[in-house]
Amino acid sequence: xxDPILWQFATVRQIEILEAIDREGSQGKAAKVLGIxxxxxxxxxQKLKAKAAQQLASEHDYANKPVPQGYNIRGVSQYIDxxxxxxxxxxxxxxxxxxxxxxxxxxxxxxxxxxxKLGLIKPPKGTTADLLNVIPLGDPxxxxxxxxxxxxxxxxxxxxxxxxxxxxxxxLASAPNAKTCVVLPLGDxxxxxxxxxxxxxxxxxxxxxxxxxxxxxxxxxxxxxxIIKALEKHQNVVVRFVKGNHDPEASFGLALATAxxxxxxxxxxxxxxxxxxxxxxxxxTLIGATHGDKVKHEQLLxxxxxxxxxxxxxxKHRYWLTGHVHSxxxxxxxxxxxxxxxxxxxxxxxxxxxxxxAGRDMRCITYHHDHGEIERHRCDVGMIG
Numbered sequence: 001x002x003d004p005i006l007w008q009f010a011t012v013r014q015i016e017i018l019e020a021i022d023r024e025g026s027q028g029k030a031a032k033v034l035g036i037x038x039x040x041x042x043x044x045x046q047k048l049k050a051k052a053a054q055q056l057a058s059e060h061d062y063a064n065k066p067v068p069q070g071y072n073i074r075g076v077s078q079y080i081d082x083x084x085x086x087x088x089x090x091x092x093x094x095x096x097x098x099x100x101x102x103x104x105x106x107x108x109x110x111x112x113x114x115x116x117k118l119g120l121i122k123p124p125k126g127t128t129a130d131l132l133n134v135i136p137l138g139d140p141x142x143x144x145x146x147x148x149x150x151x152x153x154x155x156x157x158x159x160x161x162x163x164x165x166x167x168x169x170x171x172l173a174s175a176p177n178a179k180t181c182v183v184l185p186l187g188d189x190x191x192x193x194x195x196x197x198x199x200x201x202x203x204x205x206x207x208x209x210x211x212x213x214x215x216x217x218x219x220x221x222x223x224x225x226x227i228i229k230a231l232e233k234h235q236n237v238v239v240r241f242v243k244g245n246h247d248p249e250a251s252f253g254l255a256l257a258t259a260x261x262x263x264x265x266x267x268x269x270x271x272x273x274x275x276x277x278x279x280x281x282x283x284x285t286l287i288g289a290t291h292g293d294k295v296k297h298e299q300l301l302x303x304x305x306x307x308x309x310x311x312x313x314x315x316k317h318r319y320w321l322t323g324h325v326h327s328x329x330x331x332x333x334x335x336x337x338x339x340x341x342x343x344x345x346x347x348x349x350x351x352x353x354x355x356x357x358a359g360r361d362m363r364c365i366t367y368h369h370d371h372g373e374i375e376r377h378r379c380d381v382g383m384i385g
Contacts, residue, residue, distance in 0.1 A: 006045075009052045011213070017044055121231045123267060124177070130369040131178035132282045133234065135171060135226075136289070137185040137362060138341035139244065139323045140164060142219040144191035145209035146346040155346035156209040161222045163344040164362075166384035168226050171364035172233050174377045178366060181234040182280060183226055186323030186341060187244025187291030189251050190219060199246055206246075207348045216250070220257045227258065231267060240271040240278050244323065245293040279308050283369030286315040292322035297331045297338040304336060317372025326351070327358035344381055 010018060020030035031041040146155035172181075193200045195212045209215070223239075230237045239258060243251045255272055262268035271278065278289045288304050295303060300320045305312050312318070312335075320338040326347075329340045341363060347356050360381035368374045 005052050006048055010048055011211075013213075014044055014048050017041055121228060121265075121267075123231075123235050124233055127177045127179040127235050129179045130283075131176055132180050132182065132285070132367045132369075133172075133175050133178040134182040134184055134287065134321070134365045134367065135168065135230075135362070136321045136323075136341050136365070137164070137183075137189075139188040139326055139343040139345060140185060140219075141188055141191040141246070141343065141345040142222070143208050143210070143212070143215035144345055144348055145207045146348050151347050151349050151352035153346035155348075157215050157218050160345065161218050163381060163384055164222055165225055167344060167362040167379040167381075168229060170379045170383065171362060171377050172229055175233070175364045176366055176375070178234060180236045180238065180282075181230040182238045182240070182287075183223070183230055184239075184289055184321065185223075185241050185251075186289060186321060187242040187251070187293070188246040188323065189241060189244065189254060190215060190247040193247045193250045200248060201245060204350075207350075216253070219254055223254065223258055224261055227262065227268060231265075236267050236269070238269045238271070238280065240280075240289065242278065242289055242291050242323070243274075243276070244291045277303060277307060279304070279311070281308075281311050281315065282367055284314075284316045285367045285369065285372050286311050286318045287367070288318075288320045290320070290322055292324035292340055297322070297329070297340075298333065300338055301333045301336050316370075317367075319367075319373070326356065 007015065007018060017030065017034065020033055021027055024030045024033055027041055027045075028038050031038040034041070140160060142160045143157055144155055144160070146153060148154040192198070192206050192208050192212065192215075196203075197206050197208045197212075198204060199206065223241075227237055227239060239255075241251045241255045241258070252272075252274070255270060259270040259272060262270065276290055276294060280287045280289075286304070286308065288300065288308075290300070297320070300322075304318060304320065318336040320336060322338065322340045323343070325340050326343045326345075327340065328342050331338045342359055342361050344360050344362055346360070362379050363376055365376045366374055
């Protein structure tokens, strides 16, 4: 393709695609040479075009050309001289949220297109319906980079995957044979939301590891494995990816990819609600989950009572599970226990420099239909080979 703008914003892989198209003369032939499907190639080009449009938005001639892909016009400001003549205008644009979500879906489809389909996973026998296992994963931070000489421990995407899989395998091996398991990452699953490598709200620069696409791929494959392991032990698996302040859109992309993997498996339920709050009722036990960056523990009692008034009245044991602070904090209020969980991720340079020194672990909590929490299992980071 001879469009110089696309080459300017292409990744290494996209440059290979562009070169193959130029060399082979068609997208179909280029896809065959690269060993990918034509659909995968087309979606990679769509993503590249969207990225180029967004990067060039500030230079776009809105008077003569349509709004770039992914943007819409939100207002027009005009400058009128004292004689009433139009001297200039300012076209105010913004990102089109609907189109952005469509582009995210296309990215996820491209990400998953070359991954083999799952085989049949036989349901286990002898599970107990009264029991519910919940694995609250505190802030995994896939994509974070930490250098031991600077912050105390090495950490990168491969380490994040190995620690997560090791902890989940150990916890599931020791947990009771509950009928249902909830896989519950509590936000900040990814350290960065996109390739800008900055927090979305405050634009704090982040210490990141490897290519963003690789981080996403490893994250998707890691949680695919986690759910498969949960399916081998439980009749049903419920999955909820809580969005964090680091990854509000990336976490939803992960949820979409996971839902596409297991869309034909009736034993897996992936919750795709965009809400900051999530609830699950198990008999007389009510569980709420949120990241914890927007609402403090003391406010969560009222949030649960308002959001789930009927469930509140019909349950006896109520719990909030949160992340964000990377440390274990348990507070009991009238009618509800609020708990934040540690992370397996190492501290980055910022956290280390600000005195953060909490432990690192993962938990699996077992709740009873009538009696609430009855046991929990812990995997310390030092227990993982």
